[in-house]
């Protein structure tokens with residue numbers, strides 16, 4: 001175990017502790033992995049609470065899932081391997097069962113609406129993959145329609161998976177997803193969220209492009225919103241900020257986010 005590998009293992013344990021502490025997993029649920037090179041992955045072991053892992057207890061597997069060191073890897077390893085195979089830019093995967101996000105997944109609800117600017121910029125639309133039996137190849141197959149264009153995916157009747165350039169990138173996407181799910185849930189208790197109109201969404205798309213996020217784009221119903229906006233929609237569901245407001249909003253968000261997100265987006269692997 002090299003010093004750099006040990007540091008990665010420590011980070012996986014720290015991410016696991018946060019998942020457990022923030023109730024995004026229960027008991028032994030959830031799994032985390034990190035791609036250390038083109039052929040090798042460090043993954044969490046099966047049957048261990050994510051809050052109680054040790055660096056020495058993690059498992060090394062090759063890209064085909066064959067164990068190279070340690071005990072038995074997570075039963076959802078196939079899902080992690082599928083994501084690595086489909087996304088060369090991804091170096092870390094986090095799977096969890098966050099309460100609110102899983103509630104949406106259980107209710108059959110994707111989170112595709114353009115509601116919060118930060119979510120549009122950072123995660124885009126969050127699709128719902130159809131149900132696949134856990135620990136079988138049904139689960140990775142369910143991701144196939146979405147894995148290339150999204151970094152956060154709900155798993156029907158199961159949970160969620162997020163991935164990114166490093167462990168913290170993948171973890172914070174899960175945390176952000178769950179936070180958004182809580183807000184969306186509460187907004188619906190208060191009469192329903194008010195979606196951003198297409199001009200605002202288009203500005204947010206531009207910010208995504210500034211960050212180099214050309215892949216995962218929101219598929220939220222921009223066309224429908226634009227059509228309703230163009231026809232001077234009076235349905236009350238869409239906000240209509242002035243151009244000045246939008247420009248100010250975009251600038252504020254960009255200034256706030258540029259130091260927080262992807263300072264070296266997809267420019268290499270690190271933990």
Ligand SMILES: [Zn+2]
Pocket residue numbers: 029030076095096097134158159
């Ligand atoms: Zn699961």
